[in-house]
Amino acid sequence: MAEIAATRPASTVLLLRDGTTSAEIEIFMMVRHHQIEFNSGALVFPGGSVDKNDNEIAANPALYSGGEGLDADALGFRIAGVRETFEESGILLARPKGSSELVDAKRADALALAHRSALNEGKITFQTILTDNGLVLALDALVPYAHWITPEGMPKRFDTWFFLAAAPPEQLGAHDGKESTDSIWVSAREALAGGESGRFKLPFPTTRNLIRLGKQPNVAAALEDSKGMSIVTVMPVMTKTATGRQLRIPKEAGYDGEVFDVGAMG
16 A cells, blocks of 8 residues: 655645725736646645744744744744745735834835845745844734645645735735746636636635635625634545546535536546
8 A cells, every 4th residue: 555645734825905906806826837846837826835944933933923822833834824925926924023014015025126036045044034124924914714635645745724814005916937937816706717718727725715715705804704714624535436536525614515526537
């Protein structure tokens, strides 16, 4: 029997803003580079693995606010979410030390210009950026939304927390041009329609979370609803049928079903 691959802790952030041209919520999404090993070419939310430096930041409460009552693992997931969001979109969920306001767009852009490439290349740590610039991570800006674990049997597996966050005003975001080749603000409806038409390649968890988010009328409602939500961990179980593949997930996870057809066998 093949050995089950261990899971790697990871975070994903759904950055939200109220629609600029319609009454729908818009989400910041990126197209993964086709040469990336995981989810190549897919339309995804910013995110990635929790790293050693995230856990080092977690051990230094002077570098974040809003972490009250969270254990080291929970802190690591949130810190990774803020870091990955900055690395992949340039949007920074942080406050100047002593301020209740998030960093403004001008400062966030300047920080991204100065440090984003070096951070992505491992030449500087996120902790150094925060310390040198007098910044405190706004962990309270993240609202837990979902918890997915890659199915057993997959060669690369992640234990991923999804968070919602209202994008700071005027911080528009942009892909890095390396891991991601494009980025858009898109409504859940548009993204799902693109998945149906073949314009976008949408991973299964992305599709399910877009459908759920698309039911919310605005950002404030989405955040408020999530704050009271009981989160059920989802680890899909794949089965082969005569016509293709099916994924089974817990019905109580709130994704409008339990069994989903995910296409013909390749």
